Amino acid sequence: MMWYFSWLLGLPLAVAFAVLNAMWYELMDDQARHKSGDHPSPKGGNLPGTAVKVEVKSR
Known part of the structure; x- marks a missing residue:
């Protein structure tokens, strides 16, 4: 009779x-890649949250 509470x-x-398991996997994967x-950079550009180094040459 109360089986729906276990489903709920x-x-x-x-x-x-x-979701937490996927987030943990991504965190561990990012740390392993950093070490x-x-x-790697996807075709569209840099990964979100990564800094881009820009060199400015003065004349």
């Missing part, structure tokens, strides 16, 4: 766990 609590908890010096 269980599904959002499972979704939250999946190895491998900084």
Whole structure:
């Protein structure tokens, strides 16, 4: 009779766990890439949150 409470609590908890797990994976992957010096850039430009070094030459 009260099975819907387990679904009501269980599904959002499972979704939250999946989202946090994906965020943790991305964090660990970014740290591993930073340590190895491998900084790939997608075709569209730099990754969000990364700094771009700009050199200005004066005349």
